Amino acid sequence: MGYHVSKALPVTQHYVEAFGREPEHVASAPGRIEFIGNHTDYNGGLVLGAAIDRRIWAAIGRRTDRQIHLISTTLGGKLVVDLDNLDRQDEINDWANYPLGVLTMMQREGLKVDVGFNLVVDSTVPLGAGLSSSAALELASAYALAVTYGGDFSKKDLARIGRRAENEFVGMPCGILDQGVSAFAEKDHLVLVNAKDETFDTVPIPAGTRFWIFNSHKKHALVDSLYAARHRECMEARDRLAQYFSIELLADLSPEQVETHKDDLSDVLFRRALHIASEHARVKEMMQQLRAGNLERAGQLLFASHESSRMLFENSTPELDLLVETLKTFPEVYGARLTGGGFGGAVMALTSTRFDRQQAEQVADHYERAFSDRPDILNTETDDGAGILF
Numbered sequence: 001m002g003y004h005v006s007k008a009l010p011v012t013q014h015y016v017e018a019f020g021r022e023p024e025h026v027a028s029a030p031g032r033i034e035f036i037g038n039h040t041d042y043n044g045g046l047v048l049g050a051a052i053d054r055r056i057w058a059a060i061g062r063r064t065d066r067q068i069h070l071i072s073t074t075l076g077g078k079l080v081v082d083l084d085n086l087d088r089q090d091e092i093n094d095w096a097n098y099p100l101g102v103l104t105m106m107q108r109e110g111l112k113v114d115v116g117f118n119l120v121v122d123s124t125v126p127l128g129a130g131l132s133s134s135a136a137l138e139l140a141s142a143y144a145l146a147v148t149y150g151g152d153f154s155k156k157d158l159a160r161i162g163r164r165a166e167n168e169f170v171g172m173p174c175g176i177l178d179q180g181v182s183a184f185a186e187k188d189h190l191v192l193v194n195a196k197d198e199t200f201d202t203v204p205i206p207a208g209t210r211f212w213i214f215n216s217h218k219k220h221a222l223v224d225s226l227y228a229a230r231h232r233e234c235m236e237a238r239d240r241l242a243q244y245f246s247i248e249l250l251a252d253l254s255p256e257q258v259e260t261h262k263d264d265l266s267d268v269l270f271r272r273a274l275h276i277a278s279e280h281a282r283v284k285e286m287m288q289q290l291r292a293g294n295l296e297r298a299g300q301l302l303f304a305s306h307e308s309s310r311m312l313f314e315n316s317t318p319e320l321d322l323l324v325e326t327l328k329t330f331p332e333v334y335g336a337r338l339t340g341g342g343f344g345g346a347v348m349a350l351t352s353t354r355f356d357r358q359q360a361e362q363v364a365d366h367y368e369r370a371f372s373d374r375p376d377i378l379n380t381e382t383d384d385g386a387g388i389l390f
Contacts (some may be wrong), residue, residue, distance in 0.1 A: 009057060009059075009122075011122035012059055014120050018118070021061065023118075026059045026060075026144070026388075027060075027141075027143035027386065027387065029056055029137075029143070029183075029385070029386035030053070030185060031051070031125035032131060032185070034047065035050055036282060036337070037049075037283045038279055039279070040175075040195070040279050040280050040283065041174070041175025042195065043234050044196040045249070046193065048191070049180075050181065050190045050205070050382050051382060051384065053380055053383040055124060055136065056122070057121065057140060058119060058140035059119070060117055060119050063115055063116040063118060064115060065115065066084060066115065068083055068118075070099060072120075074127070077093055088170075097169060098137040098141065099121070099138075101169030101170055102145065103141070105161045105165050106145055106153075109153070109157070126217075130338070131346065132178040134170075136182055138165055138179060142386075143386055143387060156183070158386070159179040160176065173227070174227075176198055183386050184200040185383065186382075187381075189205060190290070204290075208353055210355065211348060211379075211380050212377065213378040214323050214375045214376070214377060214378075216320060216346065216373075216375050217376060218344045226343050227343070230272065241253060245257060253277045254281065255278045258270070258277045271313070274312055282305055286301050298335060298350065299335030299350060302336060303324070306320075306324050306337035315343050320346075322366070322367060322370055323363065323367060323375065330363075333349050336349040336350070357377075
């Protein structure tokens with residue numbers, strides 16, 4: 001995108017209104033859908049994701065003092081912090097922990113930040129829908145800081161920095177799926193993330209398909225602690241099973257291997273381990289089916305993934321389950337599952353081009369009758385990954 005086009009971006013206009021001058025640079029990063037591979041990333045496995053055409057933009061400009069001024073146009077948040085005192089922010093300003101965490105990690109990696117900066121972020125990524133607005137904010141901030149202060153970072157470097165910001169500064173023990181997809185995405189492709197060695201590849205999406213997202217906009221109040229609990233349970237299961245197998249993480253195991261040691265695990269740990277092993281096997285098969293153009297089988301794998309999340313990993317909700325069951329009744333829907341960490345958020349459906357807005361509204365009607373609330377509907381296209389606009 002050229003500079004003359006970028007100047008017309010809403011984030012640029014917001015920056016001018018706030019600071020009386022144009023930003024030096026604008027960077028952008030997409031939200032993502034987790035196509036399949038639920039919680040396999042921090043368990044050392046493979047995940048497939050795709051960037052969507054909902055993005056976060058970050059406009060940045062240097063200051064002459066040591067202050068950092070952060071503004072979120074979406075949340076209405078404004079914050080001033082000192083460059084020499086980058087403390088974690090409380091709940092009111094917790095959105096700022098993502099750019100502040102990225103800055104902290106980039107400085108640890110050698111970025112020389114000699115003066116403060118203004119940063120305005122604008123977003124079209126729905127919050128709380130499992131579409132990883134947090135990773136988009138991390139990558140947009142990372143690109144903006146790198147171009148402004150002259151940092152020499154690769155895509156992989158910036159993805160890792162985003163993940164470290166979330167792990168070490170924000171305090172969320174996520175894997176690298178979200179940041180990897182946001183960084184390495186290509187339009188009309190899925191991103192294959194190998195979390196064990198942190199490598200990334202792309203897989204073409206078969207023609208004649210669409211993604212639909214149904215956002216329940218219901219998020220469990222304890223989602224962060226529940227995510228951390230699942231992470232802890234997976235590590236406990238790994239430690240138990242490492243007594244019998246030479247493994248680093250749960251994705252090293254097959255479902256059959258987990259089954260043979262059912263009696264050596266508590267019921268909870270067994271179900272967590274079986275979900276991860278089975279989900280990892282589904283990701284491997286999904287790549288084969290997509291390359292063969294077998295969308296019927298690909299859809300079955302998506303439905304099976306959701307059922308495993310529901311029964312074994314217990315990170316679904318009645319709202320998400322109803323959306324998936326309703327989508328199953330449409331022949332034009334190949335498959336559907338929760339997308340993201342779970343415990344609320346959104347369901348993703350892979351459909352043929354015959355599935356249209358009218359049918360999507362029928363799904364929403366059924367949901368509204370059950371829960372007296374209406375889900376948001378997004379018909380999304382894939383998009384390119386993070387980058388600098390000017």
